[in-house]
Amino acid sequence: AQSVTQPDIHITVSEGxxxxxxxxxxxxxxxYLFWYVQSPGQGLQLLLKYFSGDTLxxxxxxxxxxxKRSQSSFNLRKPSVHWSDAAEYxxxxxxxxxxxxxxxxxxxxxxx
Amino acid sequence: GAVVSQHPSRVICKSGTSVKIxxxxxxxxxxxxxxxRQFPKQSLMLMATSNEGSKATYEQGxxxxxxxxxxxxxxxxxxxxxxxxxxxxxxxxxxxRGASNQPQHFGxxxxxxxx
Numbered sequence: 107a108q109s110v111t112q113p114d115i116h117i118t119v120s121e122g123x124x125x126x127x128x129x130x131x132x133x134x135x136x137x138y139l140f141w142y143v144q145s146p147g148q149g150l151q152l153l154l155k156y157f158s159g160d161t162l163x164x165x166x167x168x169x170x171x172x173x174k175r176s177q178s179s180f181n182l183r184k185p186s187v188h189w190s191d192a193a194e195y196x197x198x199x200x201x202x203x204x205x206x207x208x209x210x211x212x213x214x215x216x217x218x
Numbered sequence: 219g220a221v222v223s224q225h226p227s228r229v230i231c232k233s234g235t236s237v238k239i240x241x242x243x244x245x246x247x248x249x250x251x252x253x254x255r256q257f258p259k260q261s262l263m264l265m266a267t268s269n270e271g272s273k274a275t276y277e278q279g280x281x282x283x284x285x286x287x288x289x290x291x292x293x294x295x296x297x298x299x300x301x302x303x304x305x306x307x308x309x310x311x312x313x314x315r316g317a318s319n320q321p322q323h324f325g326x327x328x329x330x331x332x333x
Contacts, residue, residue: 150313204322
């Protein structure tokens with residue numbers, strides 16, 4: 107069975123500071139990994155994905171994530187947070203059937 | 219690219235009504251579409267997976283007679299909540315995936331409120 111753990115329910119960060127969101131997954135084979143962002147009352151927007159190859163993945167809006175197989179992790183980072191980054195962030199894992207399992211989400215609050 | 223449109227964005231209706239939600243891939247052909255349900259402050263729960271021209275595959279615990287899914291074309295899937303009751307009130311989100319090695323792209327969701 108596949109599963110995702112996002113240990114941090116809520117993170118508050120100052121504008122301009124760096125951000126790291128943690129994601130640990132459980133999957134029997136090589137996973138497909140994703141980070142999505144959701145604004146209130148909206149659907150999900152794909153930030154980045156990992157299928158294979160380079161373990162450091164660049165995404166939109168200045169986000170990046172690193173796949174570490176040994177740690178079963180896929181943490182999301184951004185060097186300098188903007189107020190518009192305040193949202194809910196979901197990590198997801200999937201396989202060849204492309205069915206996704208989502209983590210519980212991390213709410214990011216940005217303070218001025 | 220990869221835009222998924224979901225309609226309507228919000229529905230309020232009386233108990234016992236059936237409600238249809240549409241999910242369209244606007245600029246790509248969706249091999250597979252997925253339907254999720256999201257409760258407030260919670261993650262997305264996969265309800266069913268549908269492939270064009272075939273019956274949907276429902277996740278365990280999801281009533282297929284309550285949540286009817288039709289995927290009649292490569293750009294359209296519909297979810298019909300039949301005889302809806304207040305406990306069916308939720309945020310429903312669809313996603314669509316095109317060719318292999320492509321991620322799911324999500325619609326903006328439908329807020330369903332049953333009075």
